[in-house]
Amino acid sequence: MSTTTQGRLVLLGINHNTAPIEVRERLAIPASRLAEATRTLLHQPGIREGLILSTCNRVELLTLQDEISDGVEAAQPQIRTNLLTFLQEYFSVPPADLQPHLYEFREREAVRHLFRVASSLDSMVVGEPQILGQVKEAYTIARETGAVSTHLELLLQRTFTVAKKVRSETQIGSSSVSIASVAVDLARKIFGSLYGKTVLLVGAGKMSELAARHLIEHGASAILVANRTESRAKKIAADFADPTVHTEAIPFDDLYTQAPRADIVITSTGAPQKIFGRSHGQHFLHSRRNRPMFFIDIAVPRDVDPRMNEVEGCFVYDIDDLQQVAAANLADRSREAQAAETIVSREVDKYHERLQSRDAVPAIKALQQQAEELRKAELVRSQTKLAALTPEQREAVEALTRSLTAKLLHPQLTALRNSARTKDPE
C-alpha cells in the first residue's frame, strides 16, 4: 500500500444507514460545541488536520494523519484506535456500543465518500440541499480552529466544487419530496410568486401548519385561521405572528364568507363530513372574479369534495395526491443519482491525479535545481574562454545552455509526472 507525501486520509463515522437514532443521538455534537470537539480531535496523537461533520443523520471524523513509513500494515489498527479513543472519551460511549455501527474509508475511498456526502448522494433523502451547507459549516468551524490547512483545504474546496457541479449538471435536487414542499411547488405552478398571497388554515394539525409555514417562507403574506374553537384559532394565529405576515383568526361561522379572500386553503379538520362542496368552489370563484384557488386537503376523512376540482379555477389536492407527487419526484431523484454517481467517480479520479502530481513536485524541483547548478558550474568553468564575448553574445550563451538543460530534462520530468499519476493509491 502506497500513500501520498501529504499524509494519510482517514474517515470514520456512523450514519442513518449504519446506526439507529439511539446510537446517533449519543454521538451528536451541537453546533455550539463543534469547535471545542474539533480542537480535542486535533490533540489526538498522529492527527495533523481534522474536521467533524455532525448532523441529525451522521457523525463523521475526517482526518489527515501522520505518514507511517515502516510497518504500515501493523499501523492500521492504531490509526483507527486513535479515532475510536476520541469518540469513546469525548462521548463516554463504550466501544462495544459503537464498533458494530462504524464505517471507515481511507485515501481514495474517503475522498469518494466525502464527495458523495456533500453531493447529497449519501443522504436519507437523496438530493436534499441542506447537507452541503452543513459540510460548509463544519469546514468553517474547523478552519477557524486551525484544524484545516493545506491538504484538507484542497480536498474540501474540491468537494464544494463537485457538489455544485452535481447540482448544476443533474436534476437531483430540482423536485420536492416532502408533502409541505410539494404543496409549495404546486402553489407556485398556479400563482408563480407567492408574494402577497393569502393562506387560509381550516382546522389544526402539524402537517397543515408545516405547509402553511413553508408557504410563508416562500412569500405568502397573510394567514387566516378558522377553527371551531375560537381560542384555538387565536392561538394558532398567534403562533404565526411575524412583522411581515398578517395573521387573523376568523370565526368558523364566517368561513364561507371569508374563504374567497384566500388564494390557498389548507384544511385539516376532524369533521366527518365535507366542509367545502362543489358549489362552494363555484361561489368562491365567482366572488374572486375567477382568480384561481388552491385547496390542500390534508384531512382524513377529506374536508373538500373532490368534485370541486372540476370547477374551472379550483385546484384540489388531497393527502394521497400530494404523496403521489412526492413519490414520483423521489423516483426522479433516484434516476438522477445515477448520473451524479458518474460525475463523482470522474471527479475522484481527477482529484487523485492532481494529488499524485503534487506528490511529484518535490522530486521535480530537486532535479531542476541540480541541473541548474550544473549549468552554472559549467559556465563558471568556461569563464576565461568566454571572456572575449560581448554582453549580447554572453546572453545568447546563457539562453542556449538554459534551453539545452530544459530539453535534456524534459523526458525525465514527464516520466516523473506520469509515474506519480499512475502510482497505485493503495
Place this chain on the structure above:
Amino acid sequence: MSLLWLKVAVVLYGIAALAVLPVALYDRPRWRHIAIPATVAAVFFHFVSLAEMLNAAHHRLPVDTHETQTLLGLLLALAFLVVYWRYKTVSLGIFLLPICFLLGLVPAFHPGQESTSFPLIHTGWIFLHVALLLAAYAALLLSLLASLLYLIQERRLKQKSSTLPSLPPLETTDQIALKALLFGLPCMTAGLLIGSLIAQATVGASYFRDPKILLAFAMWLVYVAMIYIRRHSGLRGRRAVYLSSFVFLVVLAVWAANQFSSVHRFTAP
C-alpha cells in the same frame, strides 16, 4: 442575397424550435443556452434579409403575401424574445418558434413575384399602417398561444400528473395573454386610423362601404369587447381560449378578405 439570410434565419428558427422542447417539456434548462442565442441570431438575419428584400424591391412596405408573412414572423420572434426577457420562460417557443420557422420557410425557398401600382407605397404612413396591424395580429396570436398554454397547464394540474412539465405558472401565462392584448389594442386602433385617413384622402367615402373594410372595423370592435370581457370578468382557461380563438378567426377572415376586396389589396399579379 436577402434569400440567403432568410434561409439562415429559417434554419436557426428550426434549431431554436427543437431546443425549446427539452426546456419546456423535460425540464432541461441547459438547452435554453441554444434556444435563445439561436433565436437572437435568427431575428438578426431575418431583419437583415427583410431590409435587403425591401431595399432591392425599392419599396418600404411588404407588398406581397410572402413579404408580409416574413414581417409577421419577425414580429412573432421578437415577441418570443420580449416574453423571455420579461418572464424568463421559453415555453411559448413550443408554438411560436415553429410558426416563425413556417412563416419564413415558404418565402425563403419560393419568393413572391407580385408587384403593386399603389401610389402611396413609398410613404412612411402606409408602412406604419401595415406594421402596426401586423403587430396587433402578432399580439393577438401571442395572447391566444398563452391562453392555450394556460389551458394545458391547468389540465395537467387538475389531472394531478405526477410529472408536470416545466410550463410557466398559470398567473404568468394569464398576464402574458392579457398584456399582449393590451399591447395589441393601440396598435390595431392606430393602424386602422392611419389606414382610414389614407383611404379618405386617396379613395374617398366609397372606400368605407367595402365589405373588407367593414369587416376590419368589426374586428376592432370584437377585439375591444374581448379585452373588456377578459378584464372585467377575469376570464381564464377554456373560455378565454374560445374567445381568443373567435377573435383570431375574425382576424384571419380580415386577412383573407385582402384577396377578394376591390379597394384594399396590396398586390396585383
